[in-house]
Amino acid sequence: MVAALLGAFNSQNGAVSYKAEIVGDMTVLEADTMATSVAGRRIPARLSLSATIQIPVARRSFTQQLEALAAAIRQQTGTPVRLDMGLGSYDVAFTGKNGFFTRAQDLLVNWGTAARTARVALVDLLSRSKTTLLYQLNCQVGVNSAGECTLSLRPLTIEVVGRSGALRNKTVYFDRGRPEVALPPDPPDPK
Numbered sequence: 001m002v003a004a005l006l007g008a009f010n011s012q013n014g015a016v017s018y019k020a021e022i023v024g025d026m027t028v029l030e031a032d033t034m035a036t037s038v039a040g041r042r043i044p045a046r047l048s049l050s051a052t053i054q055i056p057v058a059r060r061s062f063t064q065q066l067e068a069l070a071a072a073i074r075q076q077t078g079t080p081v082r083l084d085m086g087l088g089s090y091d092v093a094f095t096g097k098n099g100f101f102t103r104a105q106d107l108l109v110n111w112g113t114a115a116r117t118a119r120v121a122l123v124d125l126l127s128r129s130k131t132t133l134l135y136q137l138n139c140q141v142g143v144n145s146a147g148e149c150t151l152s153l154r155p156l157t158i159e160v161v162g163r164s165g166a167l168r169n170k171t172v173y174f175d176r177g178r179p180e181v182a183l184p185p186d187p188p189d190p191k
Contacts, residue, residue, distance in 0.1 A: 002027050016045060021116075023123045030119055048149050049119035049137055051076040057112030061104075062094035065111050065125055070151060073118050079139065084152040093155060096130035096179040130177040132156040 002020055006029070010017040019032040031045035044050075053072035060068065063085070070081035091107040092098050109128065113121040126133050134156060139149040156172045173179075 017042070021120050023120055024127050026123060026127060028120050028123050030117060048073055048077055048079055048081070048139060049117065049122065051118050052115050053113070053118050053121060054115050055112045055121065057110060059108040059110050061091045061107050062109060062125075062129070063091055065109065066151070066153070068112075069118065069122060069125070072121075073149075076118075080148040081137075082148060082150045084150050086152075086154060088155075090133070090153065092179075093131040093133070093173055094129045096174055096177055098179045098181055130179065131173045132175050
């Protein structure tokens with residue numbers, strides 16, 4: 001179904017054509033080619049998240065995995081990528097491991113990617129999170145440099161009716177799985 005819709009769109013859109021890649025149960029659409037000023041000539045769409053990257057598999061925190069992704073994008077495009085994650089503990093939101101007694105090594109996740117686009121790698125990483133995280137990449141063109149991009153991540157925010165009947169925004173955590181709360185250690189043995 002997606003392939004048929006994408007084919008129909010691409011046949012009717014002369015400016016940009018898209019391709020689809022399946023990541024788990026999601027379909028990721030990416031710009032594939034774009035028209036040039038020369039009639040009928042198409043060139044690859046060169047977007048920062050369309051760069052082909054590789055990241056060695058390693059145990060890192062979610063934040064460290066994102067830093068590895070940003071470094072891989074910079075290596076392929078020459079454009080620095082800064083992370084903007086706002087406030088909060090994204091490592092906890094990602095893993096679901098929460099509690100006063102959680103150890104740093106409990107927040108590590110094993111992840112990396114073979115050669116694929118940065119967008120597909122990012123979606124693959126985010127698909128493993130216990131909290132739905134939305135991303136946005138904003139790039140600034142540099143005058144005398146390559147400029148820089150900012151990769152922003154935020155948890156999903158929904159509008160709900162509060163107790164007073166008024167609408168309010170609610171940030172959603174752990175919508176993909178219950179958090180794991182660490183139990184306190186056993187009390188010391190009585191003497």
